[in-house]
Amino acid sequence: MEREAMEFDVVIVGGGPSGLACAIRLRQLAAESGHDLSVCLIDKGSEIGAHILSGAVIEPRALNELLPDWKDRGAPLNTLVGTDRFLFLTETRAIRFPTPPQMHNEGNYIVSLGNVCRWLAQQAEALGVDIYPGFAAAEVLYHDDGSVKGVATGDMGRHKDGSEGPNFAPGMELHAKQTIFAEGVRGSLTKTLFARFKLREGVDPQVFGLGVKELWEVRPEKYQQGLVTHTVGWPMDSKTYGGSFCYHLEDNLVAIGFVTGLNYENPYLSPFEEMQRFKTHPAIRDTFEGGRRVSYGARAISAGGFQSIPKLSFPGGLLVGDTAGFLNVPKIKGTHTAMKSGMTAAESVFELLRAENEPGKEAVDYPHRLKNTWLWDELYRVRNIKPSFHWGLWPAMAYGALDTYVLRGKAPWTLHHHPDHEALKPAAQCREIVYPKPDGVLTFDRLSSVFLSNTNHEEDQPCHLTLHDDTVPTRLNLAVYAGPEQRYCPAGVYEFVEEAGQQQLRINAQNCVHCKTCDIKDPSQNINWVTPEGGGGPNYPNM
């Protein structure tokens, strides 16, 4: 098929903190040195920030380095963290623990990361970056020698069956000397790069959590700007990794979220319902009484840390941010590390293109540069905390204390991860979980929740949740695992319905919020998430 092509020096896929920081740093270096270079950034969201969902308490460290005058430029970092609480929950009680040192938040800000990204995009545009939201990178393009040539955006206007509709517009080829993949957790193109360039050889599998988040406007008397609360314990059993965050932002807004480790074993578990149930805890529910929920969404988190970082460079491109997995897990902070990796990548790419202004080269010094930054040291120190949760909550807390206070992250060993999709046990070996019914005030069902994510996809397009084998859902997932996709999907996309006397999987793809959980957790990795038409997906405000 004939597609139009556009040429750039650098193309960046994804407008999260990593991609935007990379774009800004590239243009800064160009301006400082007088060596011009064109930078194009695309994002699948309808606007920058539309697909960004985070906590978020952020460390301003990387931002201070990138744009030291961010305050004067009106960055939306308005709420300094005040009181910082760490609670252990039993079903009825909350026990306050000393906040672990990695979770201390002095000097950190509570933000909407989506709004920070909207602001970063303005800074990038002012520096001359071409930013195109509403375009998904659907395919990696290669030169004959196997190096990356760029990406192609997805076709628009195909019917459900794949045929061309009346407004059909073929995708565009974006060619670049270097293509930077900043797709965030479980990037759909990054996944193909892992396979093609064997980037994961010799490293641990990536492991994940699913964060389900709501934004509430609470009553003024329940609101305490700057208050940060984290919890562990109930409603997770001691074998399942999970915990909550609750942040009081500006204007009576409170972000509340629950993260469930996707290595959970019981296929009856529902991360969505755990979040709903969690809100009913006596120590939690009070904040939300009389308030109203204004937004909802979900997104996977990469939780592998240091030992899961893949090879980061390949001919023609690099990985930055959470698609590579730079999140600091015990801190549950990935924004500063995502930005730092993007900035470091920018420096490598800039040097490379200045020396050899040719396509398809490999910026081999990028990982070495990274190793000399604070990011590497930070991730190395905390590498053993998350995998220790494999032993259960209490041993892990004990190990975490030992590792943090005594060994200070310098233990001479490294604990390893197991892939999440292998963790599920057959339903027959598990206890069915019965969740309480939603009350429509504090707790909700999936559909009324997804409604608040403002998600939408053109209905008449090929389904972007593709199955390698369409007999697997009924034959394996339903028969053996009681259909776990009905429960782990936070948007109610997957439903088993009876058709012609047989249970069949129905995929309501329009509801998808792009969290990527199905791509991660399907027991036989039968689901492949690919990009839908650009602009589809959630439209998160203030998330």
Place this chain on the structure above:
Amino acid sequence: MAGIAIPHVTYANLEDEMKILVAVKRAIDYNVKARPKSDGTGVDLANVKMSMNPFDEIAVEEAIRLQEAGKAGEIVVVSVGTAACQETLRTAMAMGADRGILVQSDDEVQPLAVAKLLKAIVDKEQPGLVILGKQAIDDDSNQTGQMLAGLLGWGQGTFAAKVEIGDGSANVKREVDGGIQTIALKLPLVVTADLRLNEPRYVKLPNIMKAKKKPLDTVTPADLGVDIAPRLKLLKVTEPPARAGGVKVADVNELVAKLRNEAKVI
């Protein structure tokens, strides 16, 4: 070829062809669930996705199709509102409009004020056709096009489902209750676009780049000598009452009984 009578005059020069003016409003995106502010003074638009009003996209598309069919020359798009409306104008130009005019105002502009401002632009630009959306999905007023036609003393083809431009005249098919009404109108003319007029095209990446270079002028209501002071007072914005849950009825008799006795609609 001299001496051959040409039934319809066609011009080679853009300047001589009929100019089309299209009004485009920046409105809350149709995917976003609008939420009233807690003090009831309006809809909360902080960091909410804004887009071109969907009916205006249809209006722009129609203008482009007329141009592509050789029925029109230059397409000028106008938006009234804050500086952010430039983005909406750029989108219209990326679709194919040639030039943009922003009437910049940070104050509230109501339909009558917009109609007056558009009239002032029409007086200057002298288009043969003005296309608007039938209504904007934020305020749902469905007034601007009609008031503009009134102020100009032009004909109006509202709720247009089909527009055929002839020589100095146009046929407009309108969606009315119970069917399609076809009306014949003289140019110049105001048309408001309904949902089924066309399906707007996807904006292409290179066209977004090109649109950045197309001319965009900014004027103020004062420049145009228009008083935009609001004539209507907004009392309160509230959420619609929550819908009561549905019930399953066993048969038609029960349905009729419920409609009569409970809903009291028949």
